[in-house]
Amino acid sequence: MKMYDLIVIGGGVSGMIAAITAKEYGAERVLVLEREFELGGTLNYCVHNGFKSKYTSGDLTAPEYIYSLVEKLKECNIEYKTLANVISIDKDKKITAVSEEGILTLKANAIIMAMGTRERxxxxxxxxxxxxxxxxxxxxxxxxxxxxxxxxxxxxxxxxxxxxxxxxxxxxxxxxxxxxxxxxxxxxxxxxxxxxxxxxxxxxxxxxxxxxxxxxxxxxxxxxxxxxxxxxxxxxxxxxxxxxxxxxxxxSIYMKAESGVAEELGIIVDKYGKILVKEDMQTSITGIFSCGTIVSGYETADKITEESEKAAIEAVKYLGTIKNEK
The missing domain is CATH 3.50.50.60 (FAD/NAD(P)-binding domain)
Structure with missing residues (x-):
């Protein structure tokens, strides 16, 4: 069983920002699991501009914005797996996922859920x-x-x-x-x-x-x-x-939160399936945090960035390895 300090479930914009921020603030072994064949989430289907990234300059299109985050993941030596579908999590933070490699059994000291939403x-x-x-x-x-x-x-x-x-x-x-x-x-x-x-x-x-x-x-x-x-x-x-x-x-129908695996674990969600979090972005289970549209529903990129960074910082505080805190 492979061990990590932090596993981020979901490789969309929220998940990538959370992973990068966690690494910058002191998490050592970070893994991102994404069920699709590429990182970026639903933003992969957009081409409009208006995005800003901390990691590159200028007014970016959606593909350019995703590229800036993927490149930062690589620069930070953050491991990520695509086509990796999480099928279960237990309260000891053991994750079982299915990927091209077969069945993966992983263990984390902390988890960030950033699975996003799907259209109804x-x-x-x-x-x-x-x-x-x-x-x-x-x-x-x-x-x-x-x-x-x-x-x-x-x-x-x-x-x-x-x-x-x-x-x-x-x-x-x-x-x-x-x-x-x-x-x-x-x-x-x-x-x-x-x-x-x-x-x-x-x-x-x-x-x-x-x-x-x-x-x-x-x-x-x-x-x-x-x-x-x-x-x-x-x-x-x-x-x-x-x-x-x-x-x-x-x-354009209300998006459904992809919270099935969270609900099976016993994490509290609202009537729309969105994960309910405390002020520190922690779910109802200690050591499991959440951010992105699975928490807030559809929001602006600025708000998603802010919440994802906060979830990551709080997760690193929980790990006890926080550094460079502002």
Whole structure:
């Protein structure tokens, strides 16, 4: 069984920042486990700029930002494993994971959980449809366009106005699609990033607030949707239904925290699966900390960075090896 001072579960931006910070503050043997084939998490599907890194200068695009963190991991001699899926953790901080190497059994003195979130499926939205082609999530849209150079549709409505929805709209427009509208059930867009709000203005996006999709038409492929207006109690206003042609519906649905392995261990989570942490970013189990979207939900890069650094520093304090504390 291989021993580490600290194991970080999740190699997204939050996990990488936590690992680097922990190393800088005194942790010696640090390991990052990432279940995907590359580090970077969901930010791998984005290409927009506006990111700042401590480890390189300038206004960075998402790929450049990820690259700066990966290079810093290497510079700090932090071990990381991709395609390593954690399947169980016990209260003694023994981790079992499956990787290309086979079954890994690892032991840590402290753990940071930074597993992130995943998009929920269509079933979480009460929308009538024939489950036809042309219904795709916002994150999958970004992946198709920015990673696979594939346009999911030409005439598109987007349901939801979170940052991922705005980023998806931008990528669709830049690749030649017609984004006919962004449909939001509340009275204002939910995007938090200043960059997203800038995109809404720059691309003159049609944001349809207090509205929802009530039906998707099409059997082989989406052909249109019904859009209805909502009153202040989120009830459909009678007679407000309007049919609109489209060939694609992009869904930006509330992200589900990837906390299954934490819940199995007995770590306390909220009703959305987000891990509840104390002021020192420690979970309900001593020596296990957490940070990133699995704690805060979708947040700005600055806030995620701040929380990840804090979790790392507190983990190193717990280890008793803290140095260079500011």
């Amino acid at each position: 499926p269509l079933g979480y939205k009460n929308i009538l449809s024939h489950r036809c082609a042309g219904i795709v999530s916002a994150m999958s849209t970004l992946k198709l366009i920015n990673k696979r150079a594939t346009l999911p549709g030409k005439n598109v409505f987007i349901l939801g106005s979170e940052d991922t929805a705005i980023f998806a709209a931008r990528s669709l427009i830049l690749e030649g699609a017609n984004v006919k509208g962004i449909i939001e059930t509340t009275d204002k867009i939910k995007a938090k990033s200043p960059k997203s709000k800038q995109f809404v203005e720059e691309f003159n996006l049609n944001v349809m607030t207090n509205s929802r999709v009530t039906k998707v038409f099409g059997e082989g492929r989406v052909t249109g949707v019904n859009i209805s207006k909502l009153d202040k109690n989120k009830r459909i206003i009678e007679g407000s239904k309007q049919y609109m042609d489209c060939d694609t519906l992009v869904l």
